[in-house]
């Protein structure tokens with residue numbers, strides 16, 4: 001036990017066992033059975049792809065997730081938004097997401113196409129309150145693992161209410177017009193790469209946030225847009 005652990009002992013976020021923020025037995029209880037749905041119609045979808053009939057010109061192409069958003073995963077995502085957990089949890093959560101992604105054949109196929117990772121941004125006010133953006137933390141972790149660049153392609157121009165507290169229709173209205181293209185987007189795409197984007201966020205529920213963000217980037221010329229979330233509701 002290090003000196004810091006002595007003064008600030010770590011407890012499992014779920015069962016309160018001393019030693020780490022997620023103990024091995026709670027880690028083993030996480031569900032990898034992702035309830036994949038099409039973000040447009042909310043019906044089940046293989047590998048999280050948008051159904052061909054639901055795919056529009058500016059629609060997200062699909063999404064991937066690491067774990068199912070239930071039980072212990074809910075507690076994990078909750079504390080990941082608060083210091084001091086982030087620095088200790090990020091390595092474990094990135095590893096978890098990475099391991100889940102590389103076991104997904106549909107995701108592995110996409111890696112050949114060369115993507116840039118784009119974290120879903122927080123509004124400046126919330127960023128100041130929190131001190132960091134958990135989506136950025138995940139994106140940079142995955143960037144190191146896959147050797148894929150991270151681009152801050154989007155700005156959050158509207159201070160939205162937390163999506164989790166709203167009903168589906170309210171979510172769409174809440175997030176509508178929330179994003180704008182970052183002025184650096186066009187010039188920061190690596191030369192020779194197609195403008196393929198993988199959004200990174202902590203959780204997807206109805207996918208309203210990703211649909212809105214994909215709309216902005218596809219209108220700006222992105223070819224394929226997918227989402228990666230740590231957890232899927």
Ligand SMILES: [Zn+2]
Pocket residue numbers: 012013014015016017022023024025026027
């Ligand atoms: Zn535990």
Ligand SMILES: [Zn+2]
Pocket residue numbers: 038039040041042043050051053054
């Ligand atoms: Zn659909």
